Amino acid sequence: MSDRILHKITKASADLFCKLLGQPSNSDLKTQLHDKNIQIEQLEEQAKALYRVISKIRASLELETIFRTATKETCKLLRVERIAVYRFNENWGGEFIYDFEFAEPGWDNIETLGKNLVWNDCYLQEHQGGRYRNNETLVVSDIYSAGLSPCHIEILEHFYIRAYATAPIFVGKKLWGVLAAYQHSQPHEWKKLEIQFLSQISTHLGFAVKQAELLAQAEQRASELYKANEQQEILFNLVAEIRESLNLDTLFKTTVREVRKALRADRVGIFRFEPKSNYTVGEFVAENVLPDYDSAIAIKVKDNCFGEKYAVDYYQGRIQVLSNIYEAGLQDCHLAVLERFQIKAQIIVPLMKGQTLWGLLCVHQCRCPREWQKSEIQFIRQLAAQFNVALEHSELLEQSRSQTNQLAQTNKALELANSQLEKLSKLDGLTKIANRRCFDEFLDREWNRLQRTGNYLSLIIFDIDYFKAYNDYYGHLAGDKCLIQIARAAQSVLKRPTDLIARYGGEEFIILLPNTNESGATKVAKLIHKSIEDLKTPHINKNGIQDFVTVSLGIASQVPTIKTSPQQLINAADKALYKAKEQGRNRWVCAAKVILQ
Numbered sequence: 001m002s003d004r005i006l007h008k009i010t011k012a013s014a015d016l017f018c019k020l021l022g023q024p025s026n027s028d029l030k031t032q033l034h035d036k037n038i039q040i041e042q043l044e045e046q047a048k049a050l051y052r053v054i055s056k057i058r059a060s061l062e063l064e065t066i067f068r069t070a071t072k073e074t075c076k077l078l079r080v081e082r083i084a085v086y087r088f089n090e091n092w093g094g095e096f097i098y099d100f101e102f103a104e105p106g107w108d109n110i111e112t113l114g115k116n117l118v119w120n121d122c123y124l125q126e127h128q129g130g131r132y133r134n135n136e137t138l139v140v141s142d143i144y145s146a147g148l149s150p151c152h153i154e155i156l157e158h159f160y161i162r163a164y165a166t167a168p169i170f171v172g173k174k175l176w177g178v179l180a181a182y183q184h185s186q187p188h189e190w191k192k193l194e195i196q197f198l199s200q201i202s203t204h205l206g207f208a209v210k211q212a213e214l215l216a217q218a219e220q221r222a223s224e225l226y227k228a229n230e231q232q233e234i235l236f237n238l239v240a241e242i243r244e245s246l247n248l249d250t251l252f253k254t255t256v257r258e259v260r261k262a263l264r265a266d267r268v269g270i271f272r273f274e275p276k277s278n279y280t281v282g283e284f285v286a287e288n289v290l291p292d293y294d295s296a297i298a299i300k301v302k303d304n305c306f307g308e309k310y311a312v313d314y315y316q317g318r319i320q321v322l323s324n325i326y327e328a329g330l331q332d333c334h335l336a337v338l339e340r341f342q343i344k345a346q347i348i349v350p351l352m353k354g355q356t357l358w359g360l361l362c363v364h365q366c367r368c369p370r371e372w373q374k375s376e377i378q379f380i381r382q383l384a385a386q387f388n389v390a391l392e393h394s395e396l397l398e399q400s401r402s403q404t405n406q407l408a409q410t411n412k413a414l415e416l417a418n419s420q421l422e423k424l425s426k427l428d429g430l431t432k433i434a435n436r437r438c439f440d441e442f443l444d445r446e447w448n449r450l451q452r453t454g455n456y457l458s459l460i461i462f463d464i465d466y467f468k469a470y471n472d473y474y475g476h477l478a479g480d481k482c483l484i485q486i487a488r489a490a491q492s493v494l495k496r497p498t499d500l501i502a503r504y505g506g507e508e509f510i511i512l513l514p515n516t517n518e519s520g521a522t523k524v525a526k527l528i529h530k531s532i533e534d535l536k537t538p539h540i541n542k543n544g545i546q547d548f549v550t551v552s553l554g555i556a557s558q559v560p561t562i563k564t565s566p567q568q569l570i571n572a573a574d575k576a577l578y579k580a581k582e583q584g585r586n587r588w589v590c591a592a593k594v595i596l597q
Contacts, residue, residue, distance in 0.1 A: 063212040067100035067205065074102075074201050078194050080181045081107045085169075085205075087177040092125040094177065107160075107184050129175045132168035137195055139165045142187035163188035165195055167202040171209045179205060224375065227262075231379040234258045239386050251390065252286030259363065259383065260288045263376055266366040267341075269296055270351070272359040279357060280307035293366045296341050305333040314350040315357045321377055322346050324369035345370040347377060349384040353391040361387065428503040430480055431487035439502035439510060443566050446498075446514045451560040458521035459573040460511040462490075462528065462553035465585040466539070467507035470549065473540050482537055482549060483507065489531040493524060510573075518557035518590055525553045525588040552580040553588035 071083040085100035124130050140146045141163050143156050163183040169176045179202040252270050260268040267289040273282040280303060284296045322328045323345050325338050345365040351358045361384050426438035450457050464486060471479040491501050504510040513521055537549035554577025558569050572591040580589040
């Protein structure tokens with residue numbers, strides 16, 4: 001007991017001593033420390049709450065989600081009854097944005113500030129944002145003790161506002177709007193930490209709006225670049241097709257389909273004027289249209305207004321761009337034509353064929369009016385320019401194709417004629433078998449081939465016995481007929497495609513037998529001799545006695561080598577032929593050996 005009393009006496013003495021010296025007492029220090037701890041805890045709680053809000057703001061790129069999250073979290077942290085967002089417009093009036101507001105239960109069903117309420121404050125309009133331009137906050141703990149004007153109080157009472165605090169929202173350096181905290185049920189003593197927190201949230205909302213704007217700009221730019229790239233790709237492909245295709249109908253169909261898809265229009269058509277109609281009559285020759293709208297293809301269109309008023313402008317290169325045909329000041333007759341095809345907006349570009357207005361490239365919007373973009377107009381202009389080139393050159397290209405076809409046909413006929421001439425140049429004109437030139441070429445080719453393979457090559461040379469006497473007795477016409485018969489009879493014996501018979505001289509013939517030795521050649525010679533004998537062609541022999549035409553044959557065989565030549569083989573066969581004649585004719589002789597009939 002004495003210790004407790006002593007402790008109290010000591011504490012009281014110390015407090016008295018501190019008071020006499022003008023210093024805070026121990027009790028005062030404990031109270032201050034407790035207050036500081038509470039303030040630190042509040043700051044920590046506010047910092048955590050701010051971090052949560054900022055994290056949620058940064059987690060989304062959608063502006064509505066960002067504001068809804070921020071207003072909800074701020075409302076709960078400040079323990080107020082409503083958080084609203086006011087956005088300025090260009091004349092410094094503005095409106096409360098309903099989608100961004102959050103109110104506690106019980107206050108969310110009354111008339112709110114957020115249903116896109118337009119609230120034009122004369123002071124803010126006159127001073128272009130007033131104190132908010134200087135990044136100042138506004139705090140009112142009780143509207144009835146803040147010195148507000150009666151009319152101002154009346155407006156606040158209409159929305160059941162008793163206390164409020166507001167902080168400006170800046171996007172970059174521009175005052176975008178105001179973040180407002182409202183208390184409806186009672187006055188509210190706003191603490192410095194609460195106002196600081198509200199300002200911090202408004203600052204980060206400004207960052208979020210800036211980020212959203214930059215993102216929207218980037219997306220818009222990306223969309224424009226994608227669209228421009230798509231249009232340029234279509235233009236490139238169409239230009240390539242224009243340069244490659246000579247079929248305008250196919251080109252037109254491809255163009256209207258791709259252009260309508262690229263511009264997302266309701267109809268794209270190519271309109272052609274009738275020649276000598278003075279641009280008053282024409283029809284759509286190609287079209288791509290959505291199913292919801294009528295087709296204009298092959299419908300005759302007569303528009304005197306166009307020929308009288310608009311044709312000259314189009315001839316001079318004018319492009320018509322109408323966002324709304326009813327606001328373009330068109331004549332009634334021209335308007336009636338557009339209504340006929342359900343047109344609400346259009347782009348019309350002239351198509352020139354040389355110096356003539358050939359037709360029009362038409363882009364129609366039928367569902368509703370449309371604001372055409374510069375890139376879309378430029379796309380159509382570029383495309384039309386390429387079409388003008390295609391139209392101008394289409395006839396020349398068609399003529400060129402026709403001339404090319406004619407030239408190809410001529411070349412083909414010439415090649416055929418040359419082939420026939422080549423063939424004829426290797427044929428004997430009388431007997432229609434190979435001539436000496438053909439034989440020489442064939443002999444050289446086969447000699448080289450058989451020299452590589454090491455196989456035999458045989459020759460048979462034969463001529464008609466006493467043919468001069470035949471000509472003298474029967475006449476040259478009969479002699480020619482006899483030569484033809486002899487050639488056909490000998491040729492009929494040859495069965496292989498590689499065997500060749502040729503007329504070697506007047507009444508002399510030569511046969512080339514590749515891959516044939518002396519035995520094989522002798523068999524062929526026998527067959528030839530017999531086939532001619534079987535003709536029973538009448539002839540008067542040297543003694544003037546009636547007989548038949550006969551032949552003498554010389555045979556030579558050899559394996560071609562580098563050290564030998566084709567001429568040696570010919571000479572050997574020729575010598576064998578002369579031996580057959582010396583032996584009395586009407587027989588065959590192998591080189592260096594006589595074989596009787």
